[in-house]
Amino acid sequence: MEHLNKPLPKMQALLLGLQHVLAMYAGSILVPLLVGTALHFSPKQLAYLISVDIFCTGIATLLQLKKTPLTGIALPVVLGSSIQAVSPLINIGTNLGWGAMYGATIVAGLFVFVIAGSFARLRAFFPPVVTGSLITVIGLSLIPVALQNWGGGNQKAADFGAWQPLLIGLVTIVITLCLMKVATGFLKAIAVLVGIVLGTLFAALLGQVSLTPVSQASWFHLPQPFFLGTPTFSWSASLTMIVIVLTAMVEATGVYFALADLTGQTLSKADLARGYRAEGLAVMLSGLFNTFPYSTFSQNVAVVRLSGVKSKQPIYYAACLLMLLGLLPKFGALATVIPAAVLGGAMMVMFSTIAIQGIQILGKVDLNQQGQLLTAALSIGAGLGIGAVPQLLQELPNTLQLIMTNGVVMTTIVAVILNLLLTGWPKKA
Secondary structure, eight states: OBOTTOOOOHHHHHHHHHHHHHHHHHHHHHHHHHHHHHTTOOHHHHHHHHHHHHHHHHHHHHHHHSOOSSOOOOSSOOEEEOGGGHHHHHHHHHHHOHHHHHHHHHHHHHHHHHHHHHHHGGGGGOOHHHHHHHHHHHHHHHHHHHHHHHTTSOTTSTTTTOHHHHHHHHHHHHHHHHHHHHOOHHHHHTHHHHHHHHHHHHHHHTTOOOOHHHHHSOSOOOOOTTSSOOOOOOHHHHHHHHHHHHHHHHHHHHHHHHHHHHHTOOOOHHHHHHHHHHHHHHHHHHHHTTOOOEEEOTHHHHHHHHHOBOOSHHHHHHHHHHHHHHHOHHHHHHHHTSOHHHHHHHHHHHHHHHHHHHHHHHHTSOTTSHHHHHHHHHHHHHHHHHHHOGGGGTTSOHHHHHHHTOHHHHHHHHHHHHHHHHHOOOTTO
16 A cells, blocks of 8 residues: 555546545435425526535535644544435435524534544544444445446336346446556556446436537536524434434444545544534534535545555645536536446445455454454444335334444444443453
């Protein structure tokens, strides 16, 4: 792997940054698409929402990259819209109005910023048996997302699973794997990006690519605070969004540890606190510009792992690209023409490697100790199980369901509790 501080040639860093952008782009614009469509945003409002969302993800990513006295995890992280927020946002927007969504988001971001130091003190409760289980479930829980995209993106569509998307996804995977096997140096590092580009070209030959979104998009759009609505404040909406951002903090913790493991760094409580505060600022920013809460994207861990480049330099380029795409919707629309099947094929390669990283961490744990073995086994089982059958907890209050039906959060809760019960209270807690 590349040394953390070894500068890359600018063009190489730019292409690596583009690879990061494409890895998170579909997942990030999915949230504004789902929420905006459900709340009946006009085409103009939806176009603004997507553009400003991408622009703000670039700013949010920059907040994490640079370590300051208060903010910044200083790891190669990329932030995007949090998918956990979709259902609560639709509910708040429908019942209390759009302003209540943004007011609740600002309150939730402020809450994260304030409690960051206290939350970081939980570091001792995340030994390798917990983080390994957590990272394993992060990877495995993302695989259904990859499969859904591979099949065409919409399971309810009549052509879902047709031969065209299946073939396109397979070709993307084969190209990516071949490059990773036979290529060397920089070409190997951008194998995922090349796979996406060549997969898209193959899809175009099959007539599966439309440039209509590019022709319809405007050339320039400047983000404006409160463009869609002035924030209003509701206790119930605020509490709901606080639950969502707490869930995102738990997931972010797993991503931080995964990247720290990849880059050979040891995270302190202060490091974690700076990371949480940066996310809190990003969430507040999303409320001010009428987008939706941001969190650290686990997808990009796989990009770091597969490329072998663990420098932050490509992430700076990725952040700048995101801001540029947000300001120039026509260029941003180019990324939307990539077929879902191409992204699904690339995701299969990326997400599977995240799970393997978690297994590698567990490989360093003494699983001959029954406490460690049971902690890993039951926490992974609980996380994957509840992700597959969330109806198991349908009798719980809605707020608890938001927390407990998230597979990553369930893994964290079970792993931390079992580790305490079976191996004892951490000495450094």
